[in-house]
Amino acid sequence: MAPTILPGDWLIVNPLATGWPAPGAVVVFREPLGETLAIKRVAAGAGEQVPFAGGYLTLAPGEAWLGSDADEKAAASVGSGPPIDSQRYGPVDVDGLVARVLFRYAPLRRIGRIGRRPRD
Amino acid sequence: MFLTNAVLGFLSPRVTVRAHCDLPCGVYDPEQARIEAESCYKIIEKYAANDDPAYRTRALAIKEERAELVKHHLDVLWHDYFKPEHLEKVPNLHDLFWQATKAASKVKGSTDLADGKKLLDLIDEVDAAWKATGGLEKTRVAGRPS
Numbered sequence: 001m002a003p004t005i006l007p008g009d010w011l012i013v014n015p016l017a018t019g020w021p022a023p024g025a026v027v028v029f030r031e032p033l034g035e036t037l038a039i040k041r042v043a044a045g046a047g048e049q050v051p052f053a054g055g056y057l058t059l060a061p062g063e064a065w066l067g068s069d070a071d072e073k074a075a076a077s078v079g080s081g082p083p084i085d086s087q088r089y090g091p092v093d094v095d096g097l098v099a100r101v102l103f104r105y106a107p108l109r110r111i112g113r114i115g116r117r118p119r120d
Numbered sequence: 121m122f123l124t125n126a127v128l129g130f131l132s133p134r135v136t137v138r139a140h141c142d143l144p145c146g147v148y149d150p151e152q153a154r155i156e157a158e159s160c161y162k163i164i165e166k167y168a169a170n171d172d173p174a175y176r177t178r179a180l181a182i183k184e185e186r187a188e189l190v191k192h193h194l195d196v197l198w199h200d201y202f203k204p205e206h207l208e209k210v211p212n213l214h215d216l217f218w219q220a221t222k223a224a225s226k227v228k229g230s231t232d233l234a235d236g237k238k239l240l241d242l243i244d245e246v247d248a249a250w251k252a253t254g255g256l257e258k259t260r261v262a263g264r265p266s
Contacts, residue, residue: 001139010133028137039137068139084140105131 001026001039002070004114010106011114013099020045020064020094024116026101029066032089039101040085041117043067052087063091069117148201148259150247153193157243159186160227161236168231180231187228190239194221197246201255210249220246 004026005011013028021027023042031038044065049056059065068075068083075083086092101114160183167179198217207213220242226235250256 005139007139010131011137031140036140037135037137038140040139070139080139 001041001068002074004041004069004117005039005101005104006110008107009104009110011101012103012105013101015099017097017100018094020062020097021100022116023048026114027064027066027097028099028101029092030096030098031084032092032096037098038084040066040068043086050086052090057091059091062094064094064097066092146259147261148197148250148255150193150197150243150250150255153190153197154240154243154247156186156189156193157224157227157236157239159183160190161233161240164227164231164233164236168233184228187224190224190227190243191221194224194243194246197250201250201259202253206249206253209252213249216242216245216249 017027020042023044026039026041028037028039030036042064044050044059046059046061046063048065049058050065051057065086067087068085070080070083072082075081103113104110163179163183163186167176167183170176170179194217202210202213210216220239223235223239223242227239230236
């Protein structure tokens with residue numbers, strides 16, 4: 001999730017979120033494969049179409065498409081491989097939603113709101 | 121000091137979340153393909169020098185396997201090691217990999233030593249491209265004899 005979130009950041013989240021926030025928000029969720037507790041940005045929500053595997057996929061009610069801020073190059077710059085996100089495991093059901101990320105309270109020089117990012 | 125630690129302990133997060141990326145080992149080396157291709161070359165030699173049908177059958181089966189590994193190792197270099205910016209240094213990169221993997225396919229089915237040699241030469245060209253883009257310094261673990 002570089003550059004938005006870096007390893008070691010301390011975050012305040014809202015664990016009471018019951019539905020996917022609008023696209024652009026950052027969320028914590030359980031990955032459909034392997035149950036890893038992961039953090040990504042909502043790229044699209046129910047009813048929207050997303051490009052996938054050369055075609056398009058329409059998201060069902062309760063589903064979100066989650067993406068990484070880091071592209072392959074940005075991930076490589078912090079020593080990681082290609083990001084693992086919905087391109088890999090597909091849409092994520094709202095059952096997997098754990099919390100919405102609101103604020104970073106450490107490190108001190110990076111304190112600030114984790115805002116919604118407008119889509120390009 | 122005790123107070124700072126207590127406050128930090130209270131404030132620090134209890135749960136860790138992951139941005140989750142693949143973790144590549146970062147070792148990419150044309151030598152892996154070269155050794156499998158050398159196996160193919162030697163097998164073709166041994167095949168020609170032996171009339172025993174059982175031996176010849178085994179030789180062909182093993183050559184198929186090794187040639188498939190050559191293709192795999194070349195593919196990994198092509199997809200994972202080489203990056204778009206390397207094309208400036210090696211403008212014929214895609215064609216080179218196409219030729220090399222095609223040569224490996226040829227060797228799978230061939231018992232002609234010339235095909236085996238051609239594959240080795242193309243892998244050496246890949247090796248030159250890998251060195252020209254700093255592969256030797258970037259991906260080989262320091263201390264390994266070259």
